[in-house]
Amino acid sequence: MARRSSKADPSGQRRHGPRDAARGILPDFQGREADIARIEKLLDHVGDGGKALLISGEAGIGKTTLLEFAQVFARQRGFRVLYMSGVIAEAHLPFAALQQAVGPILRQAEKLPQRQHAALLAAFGLGDDTTVPDTFLVALATLTLLTESAVRKPILLVADDIQWLDQPSHDVLSFISRRLSSDPIVLLMAARSDSEEAFPHWSVPRHQLSRLDAAAAERLLDAESPDLPLDLRQRFLDVAAGNPLALVELPRGERKPETGESHWVPLTDRLERAFFSRVSVLPTATRALLLIIAENDSRSIREVLDAGEVLLHEKVALETLAPAASARLIEIAAGEVRFRHPLVRSAIHQASSPVMRHNIHAALSRVIIDEPDRRIWHRMASAVGPDEALAAELDAAAARSQRRGALATAITAL
Template identity: 55%
Template sequence: MTRRAKKATSPRKGRVGATLASPSLQGRAQDIALIDHLIERIDQGGSTLVISGEPGIGKSALLDVARHRASERGFSVLSMTGVLAEVHLPFAALEQALRPLMKGAEGLVPRQRSALLAAFGMHDDAGPPDIFLVALATLSLLSERATREPLLLVADDAQWLDQATFEVLAFVSRRLSSDPIVLVVAMRDDFKSPLGDASAQRLRLSGLDAADAEHLLDANAPGLPAELRSRFLKEASGNPLALVELARGERAAGDTPWLPLTDRLERAFSNRLSDLPPIARLLLFVTAENDGTSLHEILSAAEAVLGERVGIDAMASAVAAKLIEINGTEVRFRHPLVRSAMHQAADPATRKDPRRTCCRDSRSARPPIVASCRSDDRT
């Protein structure tokens, strides 16, 4: 147990309600109140909050609120963000968060210091670093800083944290009760890895209700024609990012089944595609282009394209990623904009010949990936 940090300072005058006034946080007052509660009770010990939800639902916006609230109350704030391109680099995200504290590594016991420096490539050591010692060193650094001022540690896109960092974070999250440290983690709702113990609080964000969705859309696109406004509300299905970005994008032409998406919105709703096998991406594309929802039609179309039998098990990864749901003989996208994202992410060559699943990879901004859809091919 570390020495208790000084009590957090009171918020500065003129700040109250500033964050709540942000249009992008419409309908999140209760969620913000939970974050405020964790920060304001810091003198009673640390805590962990895990926020989950679909892309664009507002997880990162709530993390920004947490940073803002904590900073104004005298907390130190450390952050890490999972990046798909670095998911195979051990301790990459941990180094990002601990960089401001590394001067304090000199005060660590020798074995912890050696393990931590080896993990960050700052010390020559034979063999891989002991992850338990790295976790202990991390907890020691955080706890030492927390003796001087409360600490907020934020982890965004936790589904893309490297495994070593995630294990260290899980270790730390189970040992915060005696330290003035708040850990807030955001992850997409299909990520199954556990974090924290039974005391960790869980917050799953759902879509905005009808009134809040209308208010947010009207704030970002006043004066929309009634028909287009109605369609935006239906397609966004309560997703705050969708409501904001649809208002900023091009207007849909006629009764086309696909809404034109901004680049940001397309990435948000197609960023899981690169995780899927090629055959699953083909089935999603066929589902997006199909006028109906018949499972039989979709599988038959895929068989016609591939020249081989395709079973329902080929869609399992797309279901697990919560991109689609299968209800008896029907297939539906979990969110309406996934359909538009699939259509928009496919280049003209793919639409002409679906065997070439040419979809933009979420690992880069725009370049396409071209791959055969046969199940024995590699992407």
């Protein structure tokens, strides 16, 4: 079994500067030089006026990590750091996120004009006023408070997961983001890239976090899991596709090499949650088609739609897939469909029940006409017990693939 050692610095980077600071926070931190440089530049030029930046990227790509670095870099430069984060469970609580950020400087609100002060207190459930506060007044009060405070110390306002902000906090942040030009305030936000339609009117510059390149991905996996067998290491690299969360989490998943499911890489709960969350909100028929795409061994849209009709007993059209395409889970082109990230496929597979998977394979075996080997494979995957006729067909399929030299297919089928 091949083993890899790792804790050295194979990148050969000089060990000082921002990368070094990043490593101090997260020892196995890899890549991201350009992303860090962009954030440092924002902080270093805060004297030229306020700026806002929205960092976007897929689940687990490293948005929160980058925001954490930004907070450390900002404190090193003498900034006051204010922080809020959208939380699904609090998305229905008005001003919950804003209170998190403004809480530490709320005492200074006493100097605000009286109506703004009262609105802010009412927003946070403080003071005597029990009427619903005017969001515009709260936004104005927050902006005044920030700009007054920034006179003494520049401010970094961090807002993570803004796709899950409660609506009033979202509106206040949007208001502030357009009015930062003359004050030493940096507003750094992060959102999942599939949620960007939630901010159609935001004119803030965006910074897309890309997947780690192959070398950085390898360094991260080797640092986290130095003892992986080479074949497993390669599978993790393939499935992770440069996603740091996956590179950290995949080796922690339960391994079941002895089961018939061994071609699927098991995901930890954290990974499954991260990549399945967008699926769970889709319409039932769309989810059924996604399950079919996940279990199918071809990219044909025709097959997916045909199998969908068998499975759902109703007419299914390409539009049924539209919500999944809008959520950026899949890509459709030239009669083919594929997941944008292999982890979505794994998460969908893992979240489905064995009975559902059986039904999907049965549906696929009914719609695949011209490829007997594939049809038999799906029939096999849908069989619930021993079936002599199926076993004979399987022998024939294995012999056929052997004749074609496709030994691997034969072995898998047997």
